[in-house]
Amino acid sequence: MxxxxxxxxxxxxxxGPTTVKYGGNTTCIEITSSAGDLIILDAGTGxxxxxxxxxxxxxxxHILITxxxxxxxxxxxxxxxxxxxxxxxxxYGGLEPLTHQGIERAMHVQLQHSYFPISEAxxxxxxxxxxxxxxxxxxxxxxxxxxxxxxxxxYNFGYRIDDSDGSSLFFTGDYEPQLNPYQPDHPGYQAxxxxxxxxREEVIAAMSGVDALIMDSSYTDAExxxxxxxxxxxxxxxxxxxxxxxxxxxxxxxxxxxxxDTELETIYQSILQSGETxxxxxxxxxxxxxxxxxxxxxxxxxxx
Ligand SMILES: [Zn+2]
Ligand SMILES: [Zn+2]
Numbered sequence: 001m002x003x004x005x006x007x008x009x010x011x012x013x014x015x016g017p018t019t020v021k022y023g024g025n026t027t028c029i030e031i032t033s034s035a036g037d038l039i040i041l042d043a044g045t046g047x048x049x050x051x052x053x054x055x056x057x058x059x060x061x062h063i064l065i066t067x068x069x070x071x072x073x074x075x076x077x078x079x080x081x082x083x084x085x086x087x088x089x090x091x092y093g094g095l096e097p098l099t100h101q102g103i104e105r106a107m108h109v110q111l112q113h114s115y116f117p118i119s120e121a122x123x124x125x126x127x128x129x130x131x132x133x134x135x136x137x138x139x140x141x142x143x144x145x146x147x148x149x150x151x152x153x154x155y156n157f158g159y160r161i162d163d164s165d166g167s168s169l170f171f172t173g174d175y176e177p178q179l180n181p182y183q184p185d186h187p188g189y190q191a192x193x194x195x196x197x198x199x200r201e202e203v204i205a206a207m208s209g210v211d212a213l214i215m216d217s218s219y220t221d222a223e224x225x226x227x228x229x230x231x232x233x234x235x236x237x238x239x240x241x242x243x244x245x246x247x248x249x250x251x252x253x254x255x256x257x258x259x260x261d262t263e264l265e266t267i268y269q270s271i272l273q274s275g276e277t278x279x280x281x282x283x284x285x286x287x288x289x290x291x292x293x294x295x296x297x298x299x300x301x302x303x304x
Contacts, residue, residue: 001143001163002032002291003212007046008284010174010218010232010254011071018260023286025049026071027173027254029214034165037141041159041171042066046286047075058086062140065093065103066173067156073106077116087125092140094147094155095131102131132157148206150175151199152231160206167292168210170247174254175216176231177203177241207245211292214284215241217252220267235271242279253284 007025015024026044033039038054040047040063054061061081066072081087093103107127111120132138134157137146142164147157150172158172178196182189207213218232235252242250255264268283 001034001161001165001167001169002289003169004030004050004289005046005253005284005286006030006050007042007044007075008253008255008286009044009071009257010216011257013045013071014257018262021261021285022255022264022283025286026074027066028075029171031143031161031169033141033143033163034167035142037143038062039064039140039143039145039161042072042173043074043076043079044071045075045078048078048080051078051080054081058084058088060088060141061090063089063091064140064145064157064159065091065106066159066171067152067154068093068096068103068106069154069174072173073110076107077110077118082123082125082127083118085124089125089127090130090140091127092130092132092138092145094134094149094157096155102129104129146206148203150203151178152176153229158203158206160210163292169212169214169292170207170210171214172216172233174231175233176229177233177237179228204241204245207241207247209245210247212249212251212290213238213242213245213247214251214253216254218254218256223256235267239271239277239281242281243277247279249280249282251282251284255284 007028008023009026013024013026025046027042028044028046029041030050031039038061043063082089091103095102110116132147134147134149137144144162146160150156150158152174156173161169180192182192215238216233217235217238219234221234221236224234238252
């Protein structure tokens with residue numbers, strides 16, 4: 001499969017001179033399967049540019065939503081193929097446990113007349129919604145998609161994508177690996193610790209051996225100390241998961257919105273200098289396209 005970053009910024013779009021290199025659009029990744037299926041991970045503001053790059057003829061798009069925070073759905077009403085008859089748009093996501101509503105809610109809410117000038121009834125494409133269950137693999141075109149619940153303040157799926165050509169990718173959406181809130185002398189500590197370790201093993205198994213792990217790495221350790229519970233991971237947590245899951249390549253993404261290009265590169269250099277890893281590390285950058293050649297160990301992700 002091939003994949004391309006159209007939005008790598010966390011929380012809010014940040015256009016401007018200090019983010020022009022890595023990009024200011026919020027989360028959106030385009031996947032093209034070996035059979036040519038169009039799969040889109042999240043519909044942040046980056047999906048607007050993606051839409052303009054698509055061919056004009058009738059198309060089928062599969063949009064997998066990790067969770068419904070604004071920065072992951074805000075571009076959905078601006079996905080231009082929705083407005084063209086003959087297009088088929090399939091939107092996938094989880095069931096929100098509090099409201100028991102599926103991913104269709106992301107569209108219903110955004111297309112209310114107070115927030116958007118065009119109503120849902122005016123969309124000309126054929127739009128279908130699919131509610132996925134955690135751990136249950138589905139076929140989307142020629143790929144298999146397996147959602148897994150990852151810790152975040154709202155129900156959030158990480159997605160493992162396995163292409164029929166053997167290449168694989170895991171995207172976390174937003175993910176704060178859980179820490180034990182109790183001190184070791186607290187009566188609840190041990191039970192909580194066992195739950196956390198069980199979940200960690202489940203997550204590592206889901207990421208195991210993928211060609212590309214694209215992971216929320218919003219914070220430095222110092223920043224995280226002030227933002228515990230906000231729902232995001234750190235550079236360190238991403239490196240740890242990549243190592244334990246034996247992935248081939250790690251892509252750091254969901255860049256903190258105040259982070260400039262220069263600051264990102266300074267952090268990246270310090271990561272590279274901190275020691276050898278068995279996997280390659282990349283900063284996710286808007287516009288970068290990678291081709292995951294399946295099969296041999298020697299195969300490289302070709303940046304094209
Ligand atoms: Zn986010
Ligand atoms: Zn979020």
